[in-house]
Amino acid sequence: MSKRWYQENRRDPWRRQAKSKGYRSRSAFKLKQIHERFEIIRVGDAILDVGCHPGGWTQVSVEESGADGLVVGVDLKSTSPVEGASILQGDIGLIDTLERIEEILDGRQLNLVLSDISPKLTGRYDTDQSISLELSTMTLDVAMGMLVPGGTFVTKIFQGVGIEGLIEAARDRFSNVQRFAPLASRNSSSETYLVCRNRLPVPRQRARGLTANEQVQAHLTKVGVNVESETEEDTTEVVKGFRRFSKKDD
Template sequence: MSKRWYQESRRDPWRREARSKGYRARSAYKLKQIQDRFSVIRRGDNVLDIGCHPGGWTQVAVEESGENGLVIGVDLLATSPVEGARLIIGDATEESTLTQIRSLLGDEDLNVVISDISPRLTGRYDTDQAISLELSTTVLDVAIDVLIPGGTFVTKTFQGTGIEGLVEAAKDRFSNVQRFAPTASRNSSSETYLVCRNKLPSARKRAAGRTAMQQVSDHLSSLGIVTEPEDLDDGVTPMVGLRRLSRKEE
């Protein structure tokens, strides 16, 4: 092993632990800690892992759901095969990917959606947090679309502007929503996970027929943050929260 590997392992016990137990990513321990606390995946569950590459969460989901469960992982990037899981390369925000997921499910119900989805980070916190908020909100809408009533949803978020809008949108769709910060997250990280249990048969009236994305957009507007940039004549760039991503940003 290289000197660098020893140095990194000494600094990061979760990385060391993940390697020694055969997990592909240290993040596997974040899901394990979420599972220990909330038992989000039960034996025989059908689970969708959105943003699954390189496959650490998928490995844990396969272990927890057991041989009678079905685990589907999806990511923009190709993920090496995980025994017991079905993997899709695709953009989870696109309808064509959802069609593939539905076809893998066949007549089966989906009990759990887990998502550690993250944009490729730019290093500019506000930008990364805004893109992450958009992704997590999109994944919430996807989860609502595919989960059975009573189902469970877990997603990553970064602390910052607009997060309360996402929490509210989740509370309008699940009877129990909690935030959880696993100790396996890096100390410097501002990530936190939303654990949403018991999907309601339909969204609460407060959601007023809006998608989670529309609710979060409305929340950002109420904070004075432009969500759909307008063409401005004076060349001033407005403060932008939620917006469509260009391929380059992904």
């Protein structure tokens, strides 16, 4: 047992508990705490777990939805099988991945879309936060194509520019939207979860005909982030999608 392993486990009770209870990640406790607070998983639910690797949330989803549940996990990374779930390797932003998910669902609509999706962190908070916003927004749009009316969507969010736009887009699609920081997240002050319950049968008037992505882009433009500008010689910031890349002046 390495000194580093020992120190990390001593400092992090969730990691220790995850190991002793057979969960693949400490994140499993974040979902358990979200579920304790909001009761988002019911027996027999059809659940999509986006960004499922290494599988902690998938394990909890299978436990809570029971033998009649249908759980699909998807991640860019290969994830070891979780008994009772179907696991796919793929990018949730690609049509091919969505088609594979739909094949498994075989005509069934989802009751719950979970997204603990997170980019490969660069360590630059602004960049990581804007990529995370883009991923969460994309997952909200995916959820809207697959969720049953009345269904639930949960996504991780990082506080920062544009988050209010995502929350507005969620409020246009669900009757109840709340932020929640599970205890197991509280060592990471910027990470919270957006819990969106009761998907509306149709989005509110101002969101009709718009994707969440289009709404968040409009919000970013309104707050002064030019999401469509091209690289220019004399700018220090280049924006693509929601992402802002630093560019050195020559």
